[in-house]
Amino acid sequence: MCGIVGYIGDKDACEILVEGLKRLEYRGYDSAGVALLADSRIDVMKTPGKVARLEKMVSGPRPAKVGIGHTRWATHGEPNTVNAHPHTDCTGKIAIIHNGIIENHSALKTKLISLGHKFRSQTDTEVIAHLIEEFYSRTSNLEVAVRLALKDVDGTFGLVVMSASEPDILVAARRGSPLLIGLGDSENLIASDASALIRHTRDVIYLHDNEIAVISRKNVSLKNLDDEAIEREAEHLTFDLEQIEKGGFDHFMLKEINEQPETVLNAFRGRLIDDEGISKMGGLRDVEDKIANAKRFVILACGTSWHAALVGKYILEQYAKIPVEVDYASEFRYRNPVLLDGDIVWAISQSGETLDTLAALREARGKGAPVYGIVNVVGSTIARETDAGVYIHAGPEIGVASTKAFTSQLAVLNLINLLVARKRKTISLEQGREIVAEMHRLPEKIQKILDQTDQIEAIAEEFKESRNFLYLGRGVNFPVALEGALKLKEISYIHAEGYPAAEMKHGPIALIDENMPAVFIALGDSTYDKILSNIQEVRARKGNVIVIANEADGRLRELAKHIIEIPKTLDILSPILSVIPLQLLSYYMAVKRGCNVDQPRNLAKSVTVE
Ligand code: F6R
16 A cells, blocks of 8 residues: 655665655555665655655755655554654664554554653554664664564564664565565665666565565575575566556556455454454544444445445344434435434545535534544545544555445444444344454455456456346345446446346336346345346346356256356355455456546546535
8 A cells, every 4th residue: 555665775865765656656645755874863754745745855965875765545643744654763763664554553552652662653653663672772683673573563564674773784574565675786675566666677576474684785685584594586577667556457446356355354454353253443442332322323425435335224224223324425415414313424435535425424513413434545534524433444546436445345334333233232242253253254255256257257248238237136235236337337338227136026127138138146145035036037038147146056057147156255244245246347348348447437536526
């Protein structure tokens, strides 16, 4: 999500870092900073906003030949100067840049404060700077101090550290967040992404999880976190800059679809208490009881986020037994809605800037209701204007069609459901534990679906000339049908409608003939037999049927032209899986029709107009 670059050599480090950061900016850009090491001291310069602002701040030749730089996409603490990276220890002699999330940062911070460390920011990263300082004071060896500090850390990191006491090395380490070292002539670089390196070198060494690298001007040595040396050959990069930015995928949308095992994991990270079968979310800590005692939830959103809200309604009513109303933000704000004592209003938004959602939440606040957010972009207007909230941690979503943000919104709604249901005692400890266990399994199950891309691409090839599509699902998967239809129309310009499957006989069935494919979501839940009858009705009218199913039985095999099998999970978590084939189907339909997938006509990523 964030971007990392480090340099050690004989050139102006600042210039190289800023240029590298500009290349990384497409990944996230709420603030940026550099730390430069010269004359046994470290100078840190950082600012909120884009790298261009940092560039102005640091302009002019500078003596430092060693430095680290970072462009941030906030996860902990709003985007401002103090929270921007690099972070330093108490003495200012150790500086660090970090991507990832430190799950046990609160516990570590409390311990470090008791040892006398003084913190400046709200970030999880600063905790590592102080932890390294602590070990450095005992070992006087940066590599050892970093290794020992990382043993105490739970979570993910790609990080680079430098110390004014050891000016001839950079120390880097990785667990879960990519890092690669660029090998130059009497200079070496490190970055989170090849795009920041390839102007200088195409010879690189990728760091693997749980590895640590010591990088000097002429040398790179690798070890694992157990202090065992590792030998690895350098690789020569051949791909171009655009391919690198898209992570080797043809489009950002496909990259983002493929990121979902990781983004769903990130939404759950540090928020599940396995033993107690409950969730915890920092942003809701102070209002947990208020939420559990609410009389009603009203969820406001637009587009894909509205579909997520609708899934939330099914989940929360079924498990937490709380009445939920879902409203289009644009309708809510103009219909003089009734809000009652005990209502809690939630606003869901990927961008955090959607004008209709913002206006609706202001309307709700004006009526005296507490408003909480479920937002992706940290520090966005909706995040700032809500009383409390949860970040979904999906990372920057660049493709205009929302994909990974949707599944992360569903993950967070499930966390909220788990919290409320356990607190209201509408589910037992055992049920809570079962949900948590299944949440842990989701990333692997998502990956299984992503591995079936070829089948979905072949289906797209067969149906790419269709002019209309129907999407049908029931229960918690009815909103997924709506989302599948929205994805198809917005990027492939094929007309598509989503319906609850049983509604078909009340009208849409009149449309069905051999030219009207119908996509059913028919998972092995209580509605399976009923959906089977709906599929029969379509087949009887010669309609082509594509079915998303768990394990297809004989009856289904007889009826459906194509069956896309997805792993089984709990009903309430199933939309996180069932939507993925629909995202892929619309992606391939659009590609095969020659559409601009990442920037569909007439659409904008963030709708800040009425
Ligand atoms: C569809 C899509 C839009 C957004 C909607 C709300 O793929 O991206 O429907 O979901 O404009 O945007 P956010 O979530 O940013 O408030």
